Amino acid sequence: MSVIDDLVDEFARLPGIGRRTALRLTYFLLRSAPDDARRLARAIDAVAERVHPCSVCGNLTEEDPCRICASPQRDRSVICVVEEPSDIAAIEASGEYRGVYHVLGGRLSPLDGIGPDELAVTPLLDRVREGVAEVILATNPSVDGEATATYVHRVLAPLGVRVTRLARGLPVGGDLEYADGVTIAQALAGRREM
């Protein structure tokens, strides 16, 4: 294995990058100025070194707690539950939401060995027990995302908190990450009681 092969392998592990694209990226870097490649390496190194999950909500952040959890402007009585940190970015881009977040770190998928213990469900219950007015379930409208919402709703029910679900209008089977801001804003406005 040469170092070139190593880099191709690393690129090929990234989502949406096949073997052919991995080769193209590698040879692009080999042709560019050495400083360009080093700058990319430093940027990758910096995120690996400095970005961590927020100890409160699970969002990816350089500070702890994250900027959203630390902001006095945000309404801490409303928690929006998402699958991944990237979903937070999508909802923030809509500019419609003033509450805080909770990242589950995935969705239920027994076939992949992902049950409630693999997700941050217990930390969510702890946060809700501290006093929260509303939990908005914003998991993806896929089969797995919907089942995750149903499950979280069920374990929250005994706590007596108001639980809502983002309205459909999001494409069925689609990913929140790819939905545009307008769609997310409409879905937030039309969220339903569970």
Next chain:
Amino acid sequence: MISGGNGQGKTNLLEAIYYLATFRSFRGARDEQLVRFGADFFRVEGQVGELMDAAAEHHTLSAAFHRVSGEKRVTVDGREALRLSEAVGRLPAVIFTGTDVGIARGAPGLRRRFLDVALSLARPAYLAALQQFRRALTQRNECLRRGSSAAEVEAWDEMLVTWGAVIVRDRARWVRDNADAFARHYAAISGSGPARLVYVSGWKDAGPEDDVEEWRRSYGAALERTRHADRLRRWTRVGPHRDDLAIELSDRTGARGEGLDLRVYGSGGEQRTAALALRLTEAEWLRGAMGCEPLALLDDVFGELDRQRVRRVLELLGSEGRGQVILSAAQPVDWAAEARDLLQVTVEGGRLRSAARVA
């Protein structure tokens, strides 16, 4: 008209053509089994449309499967289809095969697959519902298999009920809407007593077929009832994945006045007739639902059938539609009388050899 000896590639050719309709093997073979021995991938491409009419719209469909990566690429007019439902049904086709009698005689799964394929071809929303339902079902069964908590198992119920209700609504409606056509085709082929199609749901008597809310409610209640048994048996026992399409011989009745089940009481000839009638019904329905003639593929059905049935089928296909018919048989000569004006092609060792038109 494709002729050639056994193992020369007649079925392969028809399978390749039909692959562009459903993007699956009609034999139920897995994609990796369709790759030629020693090769890494297969690729099929076809032009679909009124090709005789240059002004009419037509599409180029392609499908490729790579054995090593397990990747399947489907394109419509050169653009990759992100979901299979974007490409399924671009080539409306119905296939008649020598093993079709299994639909009438065999396990319920074969009849469910018949309904699923027919509905998916004409309704992309049905295929999407089917995929969502299957996902929820496998996940729920996995929970049951692992002995997960009730909350984990029941987390999948809402999705199961939502998509399951759409599936049974569409299937039950299809059966209701096509029952007359089936009876007509059955009578035309057999020249004997009537037969009837009935959708059999494991949890609810038929009707009102159109009411998806009612199907949701009744399916939800059924899941509730079988909850305990599901946990014991470790799989989901009720749902569209357990339903059946029954074929009843309505001139012969059982003790309670019900039509006798063709699967049990029908003769071999009646079962063959029913399978053919189902295919003809499928073709007629596709014609109505999609507003064009489906391509009819007949794969070596003629060894199974007597000459009289064959003649009826060709008459029915010929009289009701002007669509393209591609048929395969071991012996071209047998065909002179029934198959007039057919382009004759021989296949040998996987290659098409000659083409001539029979007067």
